[in-house]
Amino acid sequence: MIPLSWYLVLAAGIFCVGLYGALARRNALAILMGIELMLNGVNLNLVAFWRYLTPNFITGQVFVLIVLAVAASEAAVGLALIISIYRRRSTVVAEEINMLKW
Amino acid sequence: MTVTQLVFLLTGGVTLGAALMVVLSPRLVHAALWLILSLAGTAVLFVLLEAGFLAVVQVAIYIDAIAILIIIVIMLTRRVMIRGETQITRNWWLGALSALILFGGLLILLDMVPIIAIDTPPPIADADQLLEDLGRSLVDVDRFILPFEVASIMLLAALIGSIMIAWPLTTRAEGEGDQ
Secondary structure (H helix, E strand, O other): OOOHHHHHHHHHHHHHHHHHHHHHEOEHHHHHHHHHHHHHHHHHHHHHHHHHHOOOOOHHHHHHHHHHHHHHHHHHHHHHHHHHHHHHHOOOEHHHOOOOOO | OOHHHHHHHHHHHHHHHHHHHHHHOOOHHHHHHHHHHHHHHHHHHHHHOOOHHHHHHHHHHHHHHHHHHHHHHHHHOHHHHOOOOOOEOOOHHHHHHHHHHHHHHHHHHHHHOHHHHOOOOOOOOOHHHHHHHHHHHHOOOOOOHHHHHHHHHHHHHHHHHHHHHOOOHHHOOOOOOOO
């Protein structure tokens, strides 16, 4: 069977790739996609731990469902913000959105 | 090497490769399509972990809702990307460095955890029973009703908030638009 460590290493890899995407991309949409990747890696971790440690308690899956709800609302609000900023400033590049910066 | 391991390696490789393409691809639409592939790979991994319901939810919420939403917004803000300028910041190497450090740190930590040595998952007693338990536990007063209700209110707040934020500019209060 598949060792638990494979899942954990894969989830860590997906999380770190998402982290790089969130830190290094200029486009706000690409940053959002990186954050989605990070949440995805966390979900994979949660399901793997649920399956290998406590498969008869449902808590792990409930966690994943809550994380999914958070991801959905985060995407909705984030995309609405991007649309609003695009309407006002005609840009979606994160470093040009500096109205709050001195 | 068993068939399951082979399936895991293939799916994991595709998932990780697609994730890499999401952050490296210069065209944003391509990045979104790679994101869909990566999310689908995760759904397959959920099936491998015998969490079939979560795999369905993953496809329904992530691929159906979030990815489509992202693609629509990419198309709405399309003019910006065609300029052909670089897609990564000047300090991208700092991001890469912190991601690498985090990955290395996680690997070292994983190596120290004794649990990691498990290589056969314990059998699930009754999968249907488990799914029913998942449904019941979400509305059970003694278990997860509070997180469930909080998540519902948060979804409602996000719904109203995104409608408010993305409301057309002309009908908003005047004076705050610049340029």
